[in-house]
Amino acid sequence: MGTKEGNRMSNLDDLMHRVARLEEAELARNLLHAYAETLDDPTPEAVAALFTEDGVLSVPAGDFAGTAAIAGFYRDRLGPGASEKRHFIMNVRTRSQGPGLVEVASYFVFTAREPDSGLGWGQYRDLIEVADGRARFHHKTITPHLATDLKRGWPAHGA
16 A cells, blocks of 8 residues: 555545544534423433433532432422423533543523523533434533522622
């Protein structure tokens, strides 16, 4: 194999690697859409199914490891009295962490309807595994910044 042919093969390998990383990033980005869509009409099991079996959900209340614990977390928060919400994800940044692993950082906003109209926002930081054309959360960190009702609104510091 001549140098020219070897360079062509190396360039083709590089291109295939880059395309694979782009496909993984797109599958990871689509998982965020599926997460928001699932939260808009949630069941605990449907949310937990978006995680790997050994996935971890990190929230200010602690870490929930495994799909059973993650489903339990959502069951506690989606039960009677939970408000109907709509979730919006924006400013998504993806970074490959190696084959089959994508880090995604994003911001979220939610609106709530019942019992009190409300809104809130924060950040997600996700480590997403991609295998066999499917993306799932391996570790999801939710960092809320604000959750309020429309009566209180978003007061300035010290107000």
